[in-house]
Amino acid sequence: MDKSALTGRILLYFIPINGQVEFMNGGEQNNDIKVLDKQRVIDLMDGNLDDIVEIADLTVESISGHIGLLAEALSGNNIKAIELSSHSIKGTAANFGGDVLSEVAARIENAARSGDIGICESLMGKLDESFISYKKALADEGWITITE
Amino acid sequence: MNRILIADDDAPIRITLKKKLEGWGYEPILAENGEQALEILTAKDAPRIAILDWMMPKLCGVDVCKSIEAMNMSQKPYLILLTQKDSKQDMVTGLESGADDYICKPFEPEELKCRIEVGRRITAADDKIHNYAQNMESLAEDRAKQLIHCDRLAQLGILSAGIAHEINNPVGVISGNAQIMTSLWKDVSVLVQKGIDENFGDTTRLKFVQEETADMLRGILDAASRINLIISSLKTFCRRGSEETIQPCMLNECIDTALVLCKNTLKYTADIVCDFDESIPHITGNKQQIEQVLVNLFNNASDALSSIGRGKLTITTKREGDYVTATIADNGPGIPEDKLDRIWEPFFTTKGEDKGTGLGLSISKNLIESHGGFMDVCNLPDGGACFTLRLPVAKP
CATH class of the missing domain: 1.10.287 (Helix Hairpins)
Structure with a gap:
């Protein structure tokens, strides 16, 4: 995956039913970015299902915690904390194939770095949606169990 | 097994790295923030390689690198920054802070493995140089x-x-x-x-x-x-050194003179048995230098014999072809076999620091060789060491 396609751009995105997401940028279209890059996860963990399940659980738990911290930071207008939490979500998601989620978090991080809390707030809904899609994709692979 | 520090506040990444490193045969040590990482890296027997996240609580990865750099450690750990920050400027900042390598997340396992291997090679070479330098320092002190x-x-x-x-x-x-x-x-x-x-x-x-x-x-x-x-x-x-007279001399007389000089030492440690061939011909050389060699050998023998209380020192002379030979044999503990090859090295000594300079035998061998002769040593089957001098017969 070309990382330059993921960073430093203002992107529009939508999550289609098939789990692929399209990013539009000045007429460019990138179909490579996935809700879950399944092959990366399998390669990362050498196909070891026990390890995949263990790290998937940890990843979801960690992202969930960071989203909570991000929401708190937003309500407190704490720009540094917004940047830190979104940075953590970006890294944790990217590590485990959550490309779309990572990308949304990156946009929040960039906005926080620019001091634009408004954009950060506007992206929170997208972040939640991306996280739900990511968890669903993980659950579809049988790597996590979603409990309501 | 090579130990590697993983410092990342994010548990999934930390555990992922842990599993990867274990799979590659390393022993991972985990830290959840920069402070912990710095503590581990500055402790005794610290891991030689560290993978540091940039953004961590308490102390960030870059600050850990800066702290380590500022310490000017003799064996600095190999620091790999593993971070989401992927701009060129970030990379420059990271490397300038003292990081040895910079890898962007999400990492590719094979690339990370290779870069760790580079770190392992560099730290191994660094350790080798460090150990060598330590040995040299110790040697220089001696x-x-x-x-x-x-x-x-x-x-x-x-x-x-x-x-x-x-x-x-x-x-x-x-x-x-x-x-x-x-x-x-x-x-x-x-x-x-x-x-x-x-x-x-x-x-x-x-x-x-x-x-x-x-x-x-x-x-x-x-x-x-x-x-x-x-x-x-x-x-x-x-007077040796100031008088470089080369003259015909009798080896037996040189031995007698050397024995007089060492008599006071030898009387407490050795029963001396002289078996001289009185018919051996003259040799040509510097009498003082040959006596110096003999004094050195007698003193060594005395030291060896004193370690067993008292023993026998047998001195024999004879002619062997174009050479006159003197053997000085004691029945002391002998020379450890693994040190036999090294006893001619300058400054090598089997005696304590306060007793030997390690120069005597080295100088002796040089002196005998400068006379066209040879000097050998062996351990005797029944114990003890035997030194042999061979000096060429004087030409008529």
């Missing part, structure tokens, strides 16, 4: 001590030559007067005998004087003669 010791010995030599010179005059007076008294005693002795015969005065006392005086005078002359011999040997020995 050499400095030995040189100071050598300097003291040299000063002692100069002092000995001075003392020998100063003693020479009073001994000459003692010796000369004793000779005159011996001569006078012959006349006095007649008068004393006459007094005894004629019952003059205390005859018992006169008898004692008559019986003992000659012996006493002979004793004084013998002792003076012996002092002269020692002084002469000492002066000859101390």
